[in-house]
Amino acid sequence: MTRPLKALILGDVVGQPGCRALFVGLPDLIRRVDADLVVANAENAADGFGLTPDIAERIRASGVHVITSGNHIWQKRDIYPLLQTMDTLLRPENYPVITGPGAIPGKGHCIVTLRDVPVLVMNLEGRVNLSPLRDPIQVGKALLKQFRSRVKAVVVDFHAEAVEEKEALGLSFDGEVSVVVGTHTHVQTADERILPGGTAYITDIGMTGPVDSVIGMKKETAVARSLTQMPLKMEVQNSPAEIQGVLLEIDLSQGKAVKIERVRQLSAV
Ligand SMILES: [Fe+2]
Ligand SMILES: [Fe+2]
Numbered sequence: 435m436t437r438p439l440k441a442l443i444l445g446d447v448v449g450q451p452g453c454r455a456l457f458v459g460l461p462d463l464i465r466r467v468d469a470d471l472v473v474a475n476a477e478n479a480a481d482g483f484g485l486t487p488d489i490a491e492r493i494r495a496s497g498v499h500v501i502t503s504g505n506h507i508w509q510k511r512d513i514y515p516l517l518q519t520m521d522t523l524l525r526p527e528n529y530p531v532i533t534g535p536g537a538i539p540g541k542g543h544c545i546v547t548l549r550d551v552p553v554l555v556m557n558l559e560g561r562v563n564l565s566p567l568r569d570p571i572q573v574g575k576a577l578l579k580q581f582r583s584r585v586k587a588v589v590v591d592f593h594a595e596a597v598e599e600k601e602a603l604g605l606s607f608d609g610e611v612s613v614v615v616g617t618h619t620h621v622q623t624a625d626e627r628i629l630p631g632g633t634a635y636i637t638d639i640g641m642t643g644p645v646d647s648v649i650g651m652k653k654e655t656a657v658a659r660s661l662t663q664m665p666l667k668m669e670v671q672n673s674p675a676e677i678q679g680v681l682l683e684i685d686l687s688q689g690k691a692v693k694i695e696r697v698r699q700l701s702a703v
Pocket of ligand 1: 446477504619
């Protein structure tokens with residue numbers, strides 16, 4: 435019997451502390467857990483807001499096969515050309531479809547092959563407290579229809595705010611994909627489970643960023659924002675970071691999950 439595919443999926447990489455933790459700690463973590471596939475959300479990697487080509491390349495070089503993202507991916511415009519050309523750099527699929535001038539760069543899905551196993555990775559974004567995008571469930575289902583027969587496993591990064599929206603999407607895909615992980619809130623939840631149809635699910639996998647912070651940002655500013663209700667500028671907290679995410683085992687005969695466990699690894703730097 436073929437051994438299960440091991441997939442390591444990491445939460446939003448936040449700023450320099452998150453990047454440092456990833457660059458220094460990921461190669462070791464991959465060896466330790468024997469991961470075949472590594473996916474990381476990097477929407478906050480460049481100073482907390484967006485991503486640059488240089489950082490994207492370094493993230494790939496540290497062992498990440500697919501980079502996913504979310505609402506903050508648009509904040510550094512110099513990533514736009516790379517969204518067009520790097521097949522394994524994703525933005526959520528369900529942004530509006532515009533053809534011709536004004537088209538939105540990039541796409542929200544790719545197929546990567548590890549150990550001769552083709553895996554579909556898709557990136558979707560929620561609509562509660564975020565932009566009114568196309569329905570992520572319908573957009574995801576259309577992608578599945580298009581690619582399901584060509585792949586042995588499907589990984590979904592659902593970048594969303596509301597628990598109910600994340601759980602609803604997870605249940606909608608139960609039995610049709612290997613795993614649905616939530617990202618965006620930067621706080622790891624303890625509800626990881628395998629749904630009745632065999633899809634692994636967790637509401638949020640957390641962040642790869644500074645722990646002693648408010649979602650990766652300076653604590654003092656976050657408290658002042660709360661107290662004053664003024665839109666004070668948020669900056670990344672410069673303190674030791676943790677790699678957070680989940681480790682999955684996917685049975686390749688049916689593409690269903692057999693195990694999901696949370697990962698937290700404090701960086702040595
Ligand atoms: Fe984020
Ligand atoms: Fe986000």
